[in-house]
């Protein structure tokens with residue numbers, strides 16, 4: 041099929057390269073000229089395992105990129121993969137989606153054959169039908185249902201494993217208003233749907249939109265519950281990891297997403313949980329559990345720093361922060377818990393020396409006054425204490441020999457030789 045993809049960030053680039061790999065003819069429409077040039081040169085604009093090879097294989101043949109929305113006219117289906125950020129008050133900001141829908145609608149004006157517009161961005165229930173569809177209709181002059189159809193197909197990929205998550209998903213969700221539309225999506229996704237292990241969910245548009253939020257709210261709340269149980273375990277002098285490993289053996293609970301510690305960050309959980317909270321309030325419902333999910337998450341960095349302060353007077357102390365990315369395997373620092381740890385340490389007068397294998401340059405502009413080291417051991421040298429904020433595998437089996445005081449507070453349960461330390465404290469164990 042001929043497919044256009046509007047927005048070529050994490051989701052748009054991954055989906056485009058993977059659909060090209062599945063045999064479709066794909067064009068990315070992107071406002072950033074550097075991204076367009078990078079894709080057309082056969083290179084990946086972001087780092088995701090398996091992405092560069094796919095772009096190199098298909099660029100110039102089945103995969104192209106352009107800044108010109110008119111390219112959608114040569115395609116049958118357009119995916120909107122635009123950002124849906126958080127507004128200052130926590131609610132969902134649809135300005136970029138609206139601008140993209142306007143450009144797309146204008147480009148579709150007078151197109152002869154039928155066109156399907158699929159919202160892949162994470163949007164609250166009603167957005168596709170009540171915001172995107174009316175803009176498309178107004179700008180194209182074509183009534184929805186008479187040449188232009190809309191659908192919603194949320195994306196569940198994780199950063200770091202995006203290509204694999206897209207090609208080998210647990211589930212694919214189609215939110216459509218007609219079986220004809222669902223049939224187009226089934227054809228587009230057919231190799232993925234045919235593999236063992238992919239469940240297909242066909243539902244209405246509103247449900248598809250909410251499935252994405254419910255999924256992220258569930259996972260974020262699971263980690264917050266695990267963290268709350270971890271804090272209780274710590275208060276009792278028990279090891280939360282042993283407790284939760286046993287709890288996870290119950291099929292109804294599952295052993296995945298059970299790592300307690302500093303909590304969740306990233307470009308999705310924080311903004312999506314907040315958008316759902318704001319949306320629920322707008323609908324007249326008080327989302328008390330989701331409020332608590334955020335409150336527990338916000339408390340973890342402060343708890344980590346308070347634990348360290350029990351062992352090291354922080355005023356004037358040299359403290360190593362190991363890990364800056366919001367999780368291992370990425371240089372993304374958006375809403376990383378490590379930044380909250382740095383804020384709490386500097387507020388208490390500590391001198392921070394930070395290390396991360398890939399994320400330092402993303403932190404430096406906003407934190408020009410802290411020190412950066414080029415290895416974990418470099419950060420630990422002469423430090424009066426250290427904290428682990430991201431569970432990079434390279435932090436396993438660290439040497440603490442150079443530390444002024446061998447005090448480590450671990451927010452992520454890395455593998456540590458506790459005997460090599462004067463003090464080792466886990467956040468929840």
Ligand SMILES: NC(=O)c1ccc[n+]([C@@H]2O[C@H](COP(=O)([O-])OP(=O)(O)OC[C@H]3O[C@@H](n4cnc5c(N)ncnc54)[C@H](O)[C@@H]3O)[C@@H](O)[C@H]2O)c1
Pocket residue numbers: 046047048049050051052069070071072075121122123124136139140143160161162163195196197198199307308
């Ligand atoms: N990143 C993830 O892991 C992930 C996973 C699932 C779903 N999502 C959701 O998918 C959506 C996109 O997320 P992302 O992480 O890919 O965002 P992103 O910020 O990485 O990429 C968005 C791209 O859109 C481009 N863009 C902005 N305005 C444009 C316009 N008018 N026309 C064309 N291009 C334009 C930007 O330049 C950017 O390259 C969001 O709703 C997000 O919540 C993200």
Ligand SMILES: O=c1ccn([C@@H]2O[C@H](COP(=O)(O)OP(=O)(O)O[C@H]3O[C@H](CO)[C@@H](O)[C@H](O)[C@H]3O)[C@@H](O)[C@H]2O)c(=O)[nH]1
Pocket residue numbers: 162195196197198199200256259263296297298299300301302303304305306307308309312366367
């Ligand atoms: O047991 C766990 C698991 C995760 N985390 C933290 O949770 C955050 C999110 O991790 P992860 O889900 O792996 O990262 P994302 O790439 O943000 O992916 C999430 O957000 C995406 C965007 O919506 C969705 O598509 C994915 O399904 C969803 O997992 C990170 O800070 C992790 O450190 C924990 O603290 N403990």
